[in-house]
Amino acid sequence: xxxxxLIPTPLRAYVGKQDVVQVDGETVGELLQNLTAKYSELxxxxxxxxxxxxxxxxVYLNDDDIRYLxxxxxxxxxxxxxxxxxxxxxxxxxxxTGLSR
Amino acid sequence: MTLSNxxxxxxxRHLIMPEVGMDGQLKLKAASVLCIGAGGLGSxxxxxxxxxxxxxxxxxxxxxxxxxxxxxxxxxxxxxxxxSKLDSARDRLNALNPEVKVETHDVALSSENALDLLAxxxxxxxxxxxxxxxxxxxxxxxxxxxPNVYGSIxxxxxxxxxxxxxxGPCYRxxxxxxxxxxxxxxxxxxxxxxxxxxxxxxxxxxxAVKLIIGVGEPLVNRFMIYDALRMRFRELKLRxxxxxxxxxxxxxxTELIDYEQFCxxxxxLSVAEPAAGVETTVEELKTxxxxxxxxxILDVRExxxxxxxxIPSSTLIPLGDLPDRLVELEGRDDMVxxxxxxxxxxxAVKLLHKAGFVKAKNLRGGILAWIDGVDPSLPKY
Numbered sequence: 054x055x056x057x058x059l060i061p062t063p064l065r066a067y068v069g070k071q072d073v074v075q076v077d078g079e080t081v082g083e084l085l086q087n088l089t090a091k092y093s094e095l096x097x098x099x100x101x102x103x104x105x106x107x108x109x110x111x112v113y114l115n116d117d118d119i120r121y122l123x124x125x126x127x128x129x130x131x132x133x134x135x136x137x138x139x140x141x142x143x144x145x146x147x148x149x150t151g152l153s154r
Numbered sequence: 155m156t157l158s159n160x161x162x163x164x165x166x167r168h169l170i171m172p173e174v175g176m177d178g179q180l181k182l183k184a185a186s187v188l189c190i191g192a193g194g195l196g197s198x199x200x201x202x203x204x205x206x207x208x209x210x211x212x213x214x215x216x217x218x219x220x221x222x223x224x225x226x227x228x229x230x231x232x233x234x235x236x237x238s239k240l241d242s243a244r245d246r247l248n249a250l251n252p253e254v255k256v257e258t259h260d261v262a263l264s265s266e267n268a269l270d271l272l273a274x275x276x277x278x279x280x281x282x283x284x285x286x287x288x289x290x291x292x293x294x295x296x297x298x299x300x301p302n303v304y305g306s307i308x309x310x311x312x313x314x315x316x317x318x319x320x321x322g323p324c325y326r327x328x329x330x331x332x333x334x335x336x337x338x339x340x341x342x343x344x345x346x347x348x349x350x351x352x353x354x355x356x357x358x359x360x361x362a363v364k365l366i367i368g369v370g371e372p373l374v375n376r377f378m379i380y381d382a383l384r385m386r387f388r389e390l391k392l393r394x395x396x397x398x399x400x401x402x403x404x405x406x407x408t409e410l411i412d413y414e415q416f417c418x419x420x421x422x423l424s425v426a427e428p429a430a431g432v433e434t435t436v437e438e439l440k441t442x443x444x445x446x447x448x449x450x451i452l453d454v455r456e457x458x459x460x461x462x463x464x465i466p467s468s469t470l471i472p473l474g475d476l477p478d479r480l481v482e483l484e485g486r487d488d489m490v491x492x493x494x495x496x497x498x499x500x501x502a503v504k505l506l507h508k509a510g511f512v513k514a515k516n517l518r519g520g521i522l523a524w525i526d527g528v529d530p531s532l533p534k535y
Contacts, residue, residue: 061311062308062309062310062311063308066474072381072383072384107333108329108330108331109329109331109332109333111328111329113390116388116389116390116391117390117391118390118391118392118393121393136388136390138377138379138390139333140285140328140329140332140333141306141307141308141311141313142282142283142284142285142288142306142332143283143306143307143308143346
């Protein structure tokens with residue numbers, strides 16, 4: 054069973070420029086592991102050195118934040134959509150280096 | 155407070171709607187909104203709020219209008235290029251609606267001035283473009299108890315929500331920490347569809363007006379994501395985090411902090427000096443090209459940037475493709491690498507050195523320095 058994972062614009066470069074990727078997994082965690090196994094460059098953007106999801110990357114099962122479900126153990130059913138939603142600073146489209154405007 | 159006959163005529167399409175009516179229009183007239191930034195998002199926000207009759211509009215900015223702003227910052231015109239964004243925005247808003255009081259604040263928002271500045275307004279609209287200011291605005295809004303109407307944009311995708319209301323979450327409930335500077339998109343991945351801030355900014359203006367009038371269902375506890383390419387809006391649920399350090403049940407952040415430090419931006423990091431011998435200048439490169447000494451110029455920008463301008467005889471391999479295309483560089487020991495302004499090419503040079511191209515040098519200042527120092531006929535972007 055494969056589920057749709059919606060990839061946000063800033064991370065599309067690491068999944069061959071796709072905006073939706075189909076991945077298998079019984080839980081959200083398993084599904085994300087399979088995703089990063091397939092697209093290794095994503096690993097560093099989704100997980101920190103301790104293997105935990107980064108705090109500026111939120112993962113949603115349908116419209117719900119997995120932090121308020123069972124986190125990465127949240128079971129995935131057929132037809133569920135997983136969204137990766139990182140924080141985006143941009144307001145004018147200039148380079149988000151932090152200090153520049 | 156009442157409306158003059160001129161104001162009744164101006165706002166008649168509001169006044170005849172029961173959801174706004176005279177009461178709502180008077181609420182708008184009595185209200186004040188602070189726009190942080192007069193850029194892509196701030197332009198439609200300030201213009202629509204002025205047109206709607208918000209009595210007092212504040213704008214914070216310290217930037218100057220540039221040609222590259224005009225593709226999306228519709229409050230400014232070609233004639234304004236070179237003027238301060240505040241002067242330009244004030245003129246435009248006064249022309250649009252002289253009934254509205256426009257207040258300009260020519261400062262960079264900081265932990266020192268934010269509370270005083272924000273305290274003077276009912277609602278804050280966040281149209282900034284960097285993480286330190288995002289977190290600063292959020293925390294100041296929570297501390298002051300002011301709604302923070304949030305919007306952000308990137309390429310073809312935008313986000314909007316209303317944070318820091320009495321019962322709703324704040325930005326930190328959603329994202330407790332910012333990404334480290336190394337993981338934010340580089341300029342190769344920058345750019346924005348000019349219309350995108352129009353869509354997100356008008357959502358922000360709509361939410362500000364709804365909050366003022368007190369109608370409808372505000373964008374609280376909800377996060378709106380707009381994808382312009384697919385023309386699709388998605389709505390995600392948000393919750394206030396009881397453990398949030400700012401708006402939680404036992405807040406640990408009760409005053410403003412150093413947001414650049416919080417976002418991992420240190421002076422040492424932003425002005426890191428490259429090792430000696432790794433860089434070359436545009437003047438040196440020009441001399442070598444004139445001498446035709448066989449120097450190989452590698453451009454690591456993206457194809458769309460290469461189309462805008464290029465250094466003669468350069469070869470394009472975008473930074474992202476470089477690891478897989480090193481074989482094409484065999485025998486090119488004497489190599490100068492450049493990008494737009496030098497950051498991507500510095501990464502490329504590191505990669506090349508590791509791969510054995512030990513003589514590869516980074517062109518300081520990139521093609522922008524080349525245009526300034528060697529060939530001003532090329533277009534800048």
